[in-house]
Amino acid sequence: MKEVSDLASVKTVALNEKVLFHCRLCGCCCRNVKDCIMLEPMDAYRLAQYLRDQGEPVAGTEDVLARYAHPTWLADNFPVFLLNTVGTSDDCVFLKAGRCSVYEARPRVCRLYPFSVAPGERGRDFQYFLCTEKSHHFADGIVKVKEWLSQNFIREDRDVLKVDYKAVQVLDRNLRAMSEKEFQSLLFRFLYYRYYNYDLDQPFLPQFRSNLEQLRELTGGG
Numbered sequence: 001m002k003e004v005s006d007l008a009s010v011k012t013v014a015l016n017e018k019v020l021f022h023c024r025l026c027g028c029c030c031r032n033v034k035d036c037i038m039l040e041p042m043d044a045y046r047l048a049q050y051l052r053d054q055g056e057p058v059a060g061t062e063d064v065l066a067r068y069a070h071p072t073w074l075a076d077n078f079p080v081f082l083l084n085t086v087g088t089s090d091d092c093v094f095l096k097a098g099r100c101s102v103y104e105a106r107p108r109v110c111r112l113y114p115f116s117v118a119p120g121e122r123g124r125d126f127q128y129f130l131c132t133e134k135s136h137h138f139a140d141g142i143v144k145v146k147e148w149l150s151q152n153f154i155r156e157d158r159d160v161l162k163v164d165y166k167a168v169q170v171l172d173r174n175l176r177a178m179s180e181k182e183f184q185s186l187l188f189r190f191l192y193y194r195y196y197n198y199d200l201d202q203p204f205l206p207q208f209r210s211n212l213e214q215l216r217e218l219t220g221g222g
Contacts, residue, residue, distance in 0.1 A: 010129045010132065013128050013129065016146060018145070019142070021142075021143040024136070024137065027098045028134055030094075030100060031091050035072070036082070037083040037107060037109060038080050038081070038109065039069050042108070044064050044081070045061055047102060047107075050102055069082060069084060070084060078175060079187065079194075108153075111153075115130055115145065115149065116129045117129070163205070167212040170219075171212075173222065174222055175219060177220065190218065
């Protein structure tokens, strides 16, 4: 479920559209996902809260990322975390007995599926896409795009993503201007402020804003 990754399997959609879609609870979209599901900082925060509340020994996002994810870099050397997979079919690490074991706290890209989101154009906050790579999901049923998003792309998600889109433009520019040696010297601190520095008992967005400000200063301002 990479967002807007394979252009052959996505198409733009408008909020007022209706599309064919029927979730069959088959777990298919949770299989063959090696290096596909990116964890955003808020995803790690929500998973940590959920797993802690389920009785797992989770003190913070660092425990979730250490046990269930691995770091990598996007094509532009921007560091991210991807969910781990297990088994010969590369199942999501949270797929248990054919069902998502963290459904209430599943990552945003999973909740939005079969839709994905990207920064908007012409004054719009977002643009939306329909992901059609799993063709058997699109044989019957009707989904209204606006209704699906109102249920699965909640206000907090939108607010966090708008803040992140704006910040990432600056961070990406700053990282590109660095030498590899400079980048490696700040990598741990970059990951700390982006993914680790959260109190699970405090609201996410204020902490995220503060961490992004630290990251801007760390990478050269802007």
